[in-house]
Amino acid sequence: PPLDRILSLRDMENVAKHILSHKALAYYSSAADDEITNNENARAFLRFFFQARVMRPVSHCDPSTTILGFKSSIPVFVSGAALAKLGHPEGEANITRGAFKGGIIQMVSSNASLSPNAIMDAADQSQCLFFQLYKHRNDSIAEQRVRAIEKLGYKAIFLTVDAIVPGNRERDIRSPWIVDEQENGPIYYQPGSPADFPEAGQNLFGTAGALIANDDRDMTWEKTIPWLRRVSDLPIIIKGIQCVEDAVLAAEAGVDGILLSNHGGRQLEFSLPPMEVLYLLRRQRPGVFERVEVYIDGGIRRGTDVVKAVCLGAKAVGLGRPFLYAQSAYGVDGVSKTIEILKREIITAMRLIGVSTLNELNPEMIHRIDWQPI
Ligand code: FNR
Numbered sequence: 144p145p146l147d148r149i150l151s152l153r154d155m156e157n158v159a160k161h162i163l164s165h166k167a168l169a170y171y172s173s174a175a176d177d178e179i180t181n182n183e184n185a186r187a188f189l190r191f192f193f194q195a196r197v198m199r200p201v202s203h204c205d206p207s208t209t210i211l212g213f214k215s216s217i218p219v220f221v222s223g224a225a226l227a228k229l230g231h232p233e234g235e236a237n238i239t240r241g242a243f244k245g246g247i248i249q250m251v252s253s254n255a256s257l258s259p260n261a262i263m264d265a266a267d268q269s270q271c272l273f274f275q276l277y278k279h280r281n282d283s284i285a286e287q288r289v290r291a292i293e294k295l296g297y298k299a300i301f302l303t304v305d306a307i308v309p310g311n312r313e314r315d316i317r318s319p320w321i322v323d324e325q326e327n328g329p330i331y332y333q334p335g336s337p338a339d340f341p342e343a344g345q346n347l348f349g350t351a352g353a354l355i356a357n358d359d360r361d362m363t364w365e366k367t368i369p370w371l372r373r374v375s376d377l378p379i380i381i382k383g384i385q386c387v388e389d390a391v392l393a394a395e396a397g398v399d400g401i402l403l404s405n406h407g408g409r410q411l412e413f414s415l416p417p418m419e420v421l422y423l424l425r426r427q428r429p430g431v432f433e434r435v436e437v438y439i440d441g442g443i444r445r446g447t448d449v450v451k452a453v454c455l456g457a458k459a460v461g462l463g464r465p466f467l468y469a470q471s472a473y474g475v476d477g478v479s480k481t482i483e484i485l486k487r488e489i490i491t492a493m494r495l496i497g498v499s500t501l502n503e504l505n506p507e508m509i510h511r512i513d514w515q516p517i
Pocket residue numbers: 170171172184222223224225252253254255275303382404405406407408409440441442443461462463464465467
């Protein structure tokens with residue numbers, strides 16, 4: 144269908160599901176085990192309702208914000224997701240160009256199909272890009288990577304900590320193994336090839352198993368954060384915080400931000416939905432929001448989802464799959480359309496709640512119900 148017929152992120156996803164290859168769809172959409180956490184990430188938003196205010200002036204409404212001090216047209220960023228070329232020949236460059244058009248920030252995956260260099264080349268001079276880091280188990284290899292990223296002009300490091308081993312994604316594992324010559328070199332191990340991680344060669348862990356085979360499984364607060372601070376001046380954000388206790392430890396470790404995330408339900412099955420973790424953090428440890436910027440990702444598909452998270456104190460939210468689907472279906476225009484849709488939905492929600500800036504959103508505007516609608 145023509146792009147002007149796409150009204151929602153679900154419409155976009157439906158188009159992508161028709162055009163993606165079997166392998167691409169399996170890799171993009173799959174999640175761990177029975178995909179309960181992936182589904183609940185989205186369903187968690189159904190338990191949060193607004194307590195809207197009326198008789199407030201909203202003809203002027205501004206949904207813009209800053210993330211780590213960088214401007215964003217809406218409180219949304221692209222969460223780094225691997226292998227955009229599986230869905231479209233231009234790959235991540237579509238997301239980079241679309242994000243620029245829409246005025247939001249892209250977090251580039253360590254396992255992007257295009258090199259960090261090529262993605263930077265696709266960016267506008269003035270554009271801000273963040274980098275998602277999978278830390279190599281060898282500190283000096285990891286250090287070289289971080290230094291290269293900083294030199295290229297990436298503005299923050301999102302260190303992923305929830306994927307020290309790959310989750311069990313059966314739809315991905317079942318779908319045929321492919322070897323693809325990506326710009327970063329061949330990133331899929333062939334069955335039987337001498338992988339550093341012997342299980343990877345047997346395809347027991349699917350695509351993710353091959354991609355993160357050399358990652359550090361022994362990271363700690365005491366060792367890894369000071370290491371990263373030593374090798375880089377960039378802001379550090381921990382991606383993959385799944386409980387209140389670790390949010391507190393991250394703040395104490397002196398990082399700049401935390402991304403409450405369970406990797407889109409692709410890692411630990413029955414990890415709590417990030418929206419629920421955000422709710423608990425707001426109730427139990429509100430001080431954390433003063434010390435670090437708090438973000439969430441997982442299951443966000445509507446402007447109201449975004450606004451709910453902002454009410455509870457999230458500075459911004461990330462979306463993973465929707466941007467992969469959008470670039471697969473319509474390239475750059477799909478990405479900018481996705482941002483436009485979210486912006487329109489966010490502004491409508493803000494006006495109907497009775498606020499004209501994001502700062503006015505607060506926890507009193509949210510009520511959590513303990514039953515599940517639908
Ligand atoms: C991811 N995600 C991810 N995270 C990360 O830190 N490094 C990565 O390389 C990837 N790769 C990746 C590939 C695909 C296909 C998906 C769907 C996800 C997780 C991603 O950053 C984010 O946490 C989730 O996608 C958020 O959930 P939603 O928005 O997809 O529901």
